[in-house]
Amino acid sequence: MRNLIALKVDLDSNYAPLSPTRAIASFTLTASHTNTQDAVLKGTDGKEVPIPPGAQYRFERVDLSEIQIKSKAGESMLVLGHSL
Numbered sequence: 001m002r003n004l005i006a007l008k009v010d011l012d013s014n015y016a017p018l019s020p021t022r023a024i025a026s027f028t029l030t031a032s033h034t035n036t037q038d039a040v041l042k043g044t045d046g047k048e049v050p051i052p053p054g055a056q057y058r059f060e061r062v063d064l065s066e067i068q069i070k071s072k073a074g075e076s077m078l079v080l081g082h083s084l
Contacts, residue, residue: 002082002083002084003082003083004082005023005025005027005064005079005080005081005082005083006079006080007019007078007079007080008076008077008078008079009069009076009077009078009079010074010075010076011039011069011070011071011072011073011074011075011076011077012070012071012072012073013070013071013072013073014070015042015068015069015070016068016069016070017064017065017066017067017068017069018064018065018067018069018077018079019064019065020065021065022063022064022065023063023064023065023083024061024062024063024064024083024084025059025061025062025064025081025082025083025084026058026059026060026061026062026081026082026084027058027059027062027064027079027080027081027082028056028057028058028059028079028080028081029041029051029056029057029058029059029067029077029078029079030054030055030056030057030077030078030079030080031051031052031053031054031055031056031075031077031078032053032054032075032076032077032078033053033054034053034076035053035054035071035075035076036053036072036075037053037071037072037075038050038051038052038053038071039051039069039070039071039075039077040069040070040071041067041068041069042067042068042069042070043066043067043068044066051069051077059081061084064079
């Protein structure tokens with residue numbers, strides 16, 4: 001059974017996972033349009049990807065706890081999707 005996943009992730013200058021526990025999901029990751037700088041996403045391969053304010057990225061069958069993200073304090077990311 002699939003369950004709805006809807007999260008607002010508050011960011012700061014240290015990397016933090018999108019989920020504190022293992023959660024396999026298909027989802028859209030959206031940087032809040034009110035962010036004032038790019039967020040930085042780090043995957044399991046260690047590469048850093050800048051995410052500008054308002055940008056959206058689609059992920060299929062990914063563990064939310066393995067995606068690390070940071071920005072400055074007060075910025076946020078939105079996660080909307082479903083579990084598998």
